[in-house]
Amino acid sequence: MIDFHCHIDLFPNPREVVAECVRRKLYVLSVTTTPSAWDGTAALADGAPRIRTALGLHPQLAHERKRELDLFDRVLPQTRYVGEVGLDGSPELKPHCSAQVDVFDHILAACASVGGRVLSIHSRRAATAVLDRLERFPGAGTFVLHWFSGNHRELGRAIELGCWFSVGPAMLAGERGRILASKMPRDQILTETDGPFARVNDLAFRPWEVESAIESLGNIWSVASNETSAVLKANLGRLASDA
């Protein structure tokens, strides 16, 4: 199983979560929300060969943590994965819109300057704005749009740009999310949980609970669950070999 977007460091018991991921042989992209979280979060994955740590600066924190971009640039050579990064167009963040774009552009340019990275990208209420930025930095690497919630035109544009997608149980619980997922290219999809932010019945999704997203995708594709898992694993193999 694959959880390609999970905030392991934000669970109350991150070491136990890591140990369970190791026990279950889960592949995990452990994303961070600030560059200063990198060291501690990367250390959590010591001895966990299927967990990769991503260097991030979350758009909701961009205006407060802009000064950490220097640290971002210093750490970037240590990892092939970047996230969580992107833009968030929620009304309460409107005053910080230009700081978000400055931070995201800086990150995309930095990724391009080191030869490209695999990026896990947040685009809530900002799909068009995110795609505008990605178009400007084609050398930044491979883009994985996490929990994509744009409209169909935006989805078409993302596919044309060669974007990948990571979809989770929360997204696939709704019909709108399932319709979007059904239109995503099967060879460019991965599963995620976005735990502990994504929740069901007030319980945070843990990485192994990505299983229900695999079931949902199998239903959408009308294939058996072992075939769904095989497709996802092949996708991860291709993405990681590009990274």
Ligand code: MN
């Ligand atoms: Mn997230």
